[in-house]
Amino acid sequence: MHQTQKLLLASQVLLWLQLLLQGQLQPLLAIALPALMVLQLRPPRGALPRPWLLALTVGLLLGWGVSQALGASNGLLPSVSNLLWLMLGLQQLEAKRHEQQQRSVLLLLLGIGLAGLGSQGLAASLMQASAALLALAGLHSLESDGQRLLASLRRVAILVAVALPLLVASFVLLPRLEPLWSLPEASSGRSGLSERLAPGELASLVQDSSLAARVSFAAAGPPPAEQRYWRVLVHQRFDGRSWSAADNWPRPPAPPPTTGAPLGQRWIVEPSKLRQRPWDGRSLPLAGPKTSLQITDLGTLESSAPQGERQLYSLATGARSTSWQRLPPTAIDLQLPAAANPRLQALGRQWASEATDPEARIALAQQWFGRQGFAYSLEPGQLDSLDPLDRFLFETRRGFCEHYAASFSALMRAAGVPARVVVGYQGGEWQQPAGDAGFLQLSNSDAHAWSEVWLPERGWVGVDPTAWVVPERIRRSQRLSKPLPGWLMAVATEWHGLDYRWQVWVMGFDRQRQLELLGQQRWQGLVALAAMALTLAGGLAALWRPWQHSQDRARRCLNQTLQLLKRHGYQIHAGEALACFCQRVGQAEPTLATELQLLAAIYEQWRFGPAAASSGAALLGLQASSRRIKACLARGRRHSA
Amino acid sequence: MAFAERPPSRWQRWQNQLQQRLSSQGLELRLHRRNLYILPTAFGAAWLLLIAIVYLLGIQSRSNGPVLLALLMLALLLLGPFLTHRNLEGLELRCLEPGPGYADTPLLIQLATRSAVPRTAVRLRWLGPGQSQLPQNLQQLLWQPPGRGIHLPGRLLIHTTAPLGLFRCWSYWQPPLQLSIAPARRPGPVQELSRASCHPQGQQVSASSGSDNFEELSPLRPEEGLQRVAWKTLARGQGWYGKRFSGEQPSELWLAPAPGLPLELALEHLCERLCRGLASGERVGLVLPGNVEIAPGEGQRHRYACLEALAAVASQPLP
Numbered sequence: 001m002h003q004t005q006k007l008l009l010a011s012q013v014l015l016w017l018q019l020l021l022q023g024q025l026q027p028l029l030a031i032a033l034p035a036l037m038v039l040q041l042r043p044p045r046g047a048l049p050r051p052w053l054l055a056l057t058v059g060l061l062l063g064w065g066v067s068q069a070l071g072a073s074n075g076l077l078p079s080v081s082n083l084l085w086l087m088l089g090l091q092q093l094e095a096k097r098h099e100q101q102q103r104s105v106l107l108l109l110l111g112i113g114l115a116g117l118g119s120q121g122l123a124a125s126l127m128q129a130s131a132a133l134l135a136l137a138g139l140h141s142l143e144s145d146g147q148r149l150l151a152s153l154r155r156v157a158i159l160v161a162v163a164l165p166l167l168v169a170s171f172v173l174l175p176r177l178e179p180l181w182s183l184p185e186a187s188s189g190r191s192g193l194s195e196r197l198a199p200g201e202l203a204s205l206v207q208d209s210s211l212a213a214r215v216s217f218a219a220a221g222p223p224p225a226e227q228r229y230w231r232v233l234v235h236q237r238f239d240g241r242s243w244s245a246a247d248n249w250p251r252p253p254a255p256p257p258t259t260g261a262p263l264g265q266r267w268i269v270e271p272s273k274l275r276q277r278p279w280d281g282r283s284l285p286l287a288g289p290k291t292s293l294q295i296t297d298l299g300t301l302e303s304s305a306p307q308g309e310r311q312l313y314s315l316a317t318g319a320r321s322t323s324w325q326r327l328p329p330t331a332i333d334l335q336l337p338a339a340a341n342p343r344l345q346a347l348g349r350q351w352a353s354e355a356t357d358p359e360a361r362i363a364l365a366q367q368w369f370g371r372q373g374f375a376y377s378l379e380p381g382q383l384d385s386l387d388p389l390d391r392f393l394f395e396t397r398r399g400f401c402e403h404y405a406a407s408f409s410a411l412m413r414a415a416g417v418p419a420r421v422v423v424g425y426q427g428g429e430w431q432q433p434a435g436d437a438g439f440l441q442l443s444n445s446d447a448h449a450w451s452e453v454w455l456p457e458r459g460w461v462g463v464d465p466t467a468w469v470v471p472e473r474i475r476r477s478q479r480l481s482k483p484l485p486g487w488l489m490a491v492a493t494e495w496h497g498l499d500y501r502w503q504v505w506v507m508g509f510d511r512q513r514q515l516e517l518l519g520q521q522r523w524q525g526l527v528a529l530a531a532m533a534l535t536l537a538g539g540l541a542a543l544w545r546p547w548q549h550s551q552d553r554a555r556r557c558l559n560q561t562l563q564l565l566k567r568h569g570y571q572i573h574a575g576e577a578l579a580c581f582c583q584r585v586g587q588a589e590p591t592l593a594t595e596l597q598l599l600a601a602i603y604e605q606w607r608f609g610p611a612a613a614s615s616g617a618a619l620l621g622l623q624a625s626s627r628r629i630k631a632c633l634a635r636g637r638r639h640s641a
Numbered sequence: 642m643a644f645a646e647r648p649p650s651r652w653q654r655w656q657n658q659l660q661q662r663l664s665s666q667g668l669e670l671r672l673h674r675r676n677l678y679i680l681p682t683a684f685g686a687a688w689l690l691l692i693a694i695v696y697l698l699g700i701q702s703r704s705n706g707p708v709l710l711a712l713l714m715l716a717l718l719l720l721g722p723f724l725t726h727r728n729l730e731g732l733e734l735r736c737l738e739p740g741p742g743y744a745d746t747p748l749l750i751q752l753a754t755r756s757a758v759p760r761t762a763v764r765l766r767w768l769g770p771g772q773s774q775l776p777q778n779l780q781q782l783l784w785q786p787p788g789r790g791i792h793l794p795g796r797l798l799i800h801t802t803a804p805l806g807l808f809r810c811w812s813y814w815q816p817p818l819q820l821s822i823a824p825a826r827r828p829g830p831v832q833e834l835s836r837a838s839c840h841p842q843g844q845q846v847s848a849s850s851g852s853d854n855f856e857e858l859s860p861l862r863p864e865e866g867l868q869r870v871a872w873k874t875l876a877r878g879q880g881w882y883g884k885r886f887s888g889e890q891p892s893e894l895w896l897a898p899a900p901g902l903p904l905e906l907a908l909e910h911l912c913e914r915l916c917r918g919l920a921s922g923e924r925v926g927l928v929l930p931g932n933v934e935i936a937p938g939e940g941q942r943h944r945y946a947c948l949e950a951l952a953a954v955a956s957q958p959l960p
Binding site (some may be wrong): 036077099102103106109110112113114115116117119120125127132136139140142144145147155159160162163166167171173176177178179180181426506507508509510532536539540544545572 | 667684687688691695696697698699701702703705706707708709710711712713714715716717719720723727762763802803804805806849851
């Protein structure tokens with residue numbers, strides 16, 4: 001197998017691994033790509049015959065088409081990317097000639113670019129970068145026929161290292177373009193939140209520990225556990241079985257963007273199909289050119305940015321945007337289907353008759369939940385009845401946050417207290433990598449649901465009935481997952497920190513960040529070009545090191561000594577041998593005679609002697625001799641002075 | 642020499658002039674800024690297109706991964722011309738004048754190359770019909786003769802696309818070599834002339850190089866062949882020596898093209914006989930059309946003289 005093919009195959013393997021780990025591959029490709037690689041490595045009968053290749057191509061393309069038809073992929077871009085990755089594997093299979101291999105390098109780079117669209121974490125980026133490096137090494141070995149594999153890799157690593165300052169300069173300084181046209185919105189999302197809350201329809205909750213969002217705070221340290229409620233959605237409509245958001249909720253006009261307020265939180269939210277973004281319910285969104293965030297009357301933070309994209313936004317500290325908390329409830333906040341859940345309604349009415357004050361009714365509910373022996377369970381089983389909340393409250397008494405929030409809100413409505421369900425995240429894992437302020441990492445298993453009730457004096461107030469049942473879940477503010485051993489935890493924390501910084505500073509470096517960093521500059525384009533030219537020149541200078549190619553170290557050492565002697569009035573004539581010159585100077589300066597003879601002898605041994613003489617020891621001798629001559633000359637000058 | 646049937650058109654003349662202008666002349670060539678040319682390759686253009694595509698993907702989806710990849714590719718593209726140019730710049734080549742060759746075998750032209758830095762994948766190619774298949778390198782060139790005669794080898798293209806194939810840097814070189822190409826060696830009848838008939842001077846060469854009585858050992862000359870190697874001395878590790886013999890003066894042989902055969906064929910037979918004779922230590926002389934005579938002799942210089950004379954025989958016998 002040719003060196004180029006080996007390198008390109010290695011690059012493909014890395015790309016495949018990255019795509020597989022990030023779940024970007026369709027099942028067909030997850031199997032077909034390694035099979036194609038094996039075929040590359042060991043083609044049957046030496047080389048794959050043309051009819052076979054044709055059959056394979058047609059078969060795989062048909063397979064891809066069928067899997068598209070069956071809905072294996074969501075969205076145009078993932079389908080096209082998968083097709084390209086498939087073609088990449090096929091192209092590599094038949095690439096034997098020079099131009100074909102060049103073409104497969106181009107395809108490979110395009111494939112890596114497409115992989116970069118879907119996954120931008122540090123691990124994925126590192127794998128993509130390595131794959132690109134291997135592809136470039138393949139290209140290099142293709143062009144410099146006969147170079148060893150490692151030599152090509154080394155050479156390309158040097159080239160990339162030289163190109164790196166240029167890359168950084170153009171990345172930071174070149175004016176970043178905004179999207180030229182809008183892409184069709186991806187229908188996929190990875191957040192664990194859904195727009196409908198139906199306790200009882202899910203038999204068990206699968207803990208999805210993938211990343212949902214990360215938030216860093218301007219104030220030192222994480223907020224206390226009781227305050228770590230990040231609201232996303234508010235459900236007001238209840239049909240007896242499920243809670244959902246009310247339709248056609250009037251949109252308030254967008255508030256004037258906040259500028260100049262001190263930064264409080266910085267959020268990075270992973271792609272989600274929701275328009276709503278997590279926030280703490282108190283801060284104000286900071287103005288930015290791309291982020292058009294607004295707070296709705298329900299106390300949700302809505303973004304106008306395209307869905308299915310990672311989003312970065314900042315919230316101002318200090319500013320208490322709590323106007324939504326003061327907005328009085330409407331009829332929908334007391335709506336309760338009369339036919340559903342009769343026992344629940346009876347219990348609510350009982351509390352209403354026992355206490356007039358809403359807060360007292362909440363206290364009655366807390367007591368009741370405490371007495372009934374409720375248990376927190378991620379596998380409560382399906383509640384397949386017409387009155388799922390009755391079944392949960394009075395029969396199974398096992399459930400997770402959705403069950404508690406849904407039934408408590410319904411109970412409050414039955415008791416005449418306006419109530420709704422809030423869905424968002426609770427808790428999160430505090431990450432404190434070395435040398436970083438730290439950040440809170442929210443994963444999809446931190447998704448939580450709680451209730452909000454209307455108290456005439458205080459407005460909308462959050463109540464978390466899950467905390468009554470399992471207070472430790474809230475207090476610990478940790479996911480219910482197996483803890484890692486200590487050292488692994490430390491490594492994981494550092495890794496998460498690096499990943500966070502990579503995502504914020506590199507992957508999140510957009511036009512807005514660029515403006516923040518550089519300010520509004522009229523000359524930005526010019527500065528960028530100048531910086532690129534400078535880094536290019538610097539890179540080339542570092543690559544060529546003309547001062548090193550022209551002279552070796554022994555010659556440099558000798559030249560320094562000759563320069564020194566020239567300053568003392570002894571100049572070597574054109575055509576004069578070194579030994580003759582040294583003898584001449586030695587006659588004029590008897591103190592230097594021996595030393596100069598030695599210098600000439602060592603140098604000539606180094607230059608013209610057998611290879612063993614031009615070793616490091618000879619060089620050291622030369623340097624020592626040169627130093628002694630220098631010292632001798634300096635002494636002579638002092639004496640004469 | 643065949644003449645072109647039509648006078649060259651203006652376009653052809655202009656092209657020839659341009660090529661002359663672009664090519665470096667002289668037996669020595671030093672590649673520098675003035676005689677190196679560089680342009681992107683088709684692959685370089687495709688690379689640029691790919692940069693645009695990947696960058697567009699990046700900004701459309703607001704992902705910096707593809708943007709970074711596109712910028713890395715751009716940085717390599719910007720570095721490319723300098724690196725490729727540098728791969729040839731400063732290279733010094735010198736053509737060593739080759740001896741005569743034969744019409745049926747490629748002629749080996751030795752090159753002396755000097756370079757301060759290592760060069761990767763420098764390719765050389767003769768421009769001209771029938772030359773493209775021969776492998777060339779920086780140490781030696783192979784030139785496929787079009788036939789017997791004295792030829793100019795034409796222009797040599799020196800080019801490279803290293804390190805990434807994005808740019809192609811090249812130079813033209815027209816070494817002013819006069820290549821003597823003797824006829825192909827083809828066994829066949831030749832005319833062997835008696836000594837008297839065409840040796841009017843009747844010169845007596847003092848005897849040497851016979852093969853009868855051993856006389857002495859002397860350092861081996863390459864043209865002596867393996868027959869005279871003193872193997873015992875060699876086996877003792879004392880180096881390559883040739884045995885010298887004294888004896889009768891070897892027979893002197895005058896050769897001429899066989900009459901009645903087409904001239905080129907006769908010359909091919911003559912060439913073969915000449916080479917065979919010289920290799921076996923005969924003293925061979927030539928009588929060629931056009932009143933060209935080469936007295937019998939031996940050694941490399943004599944052999945070259947004979948072959949050059951064979952190469953220079955006019956296709957049509959002079960009146």
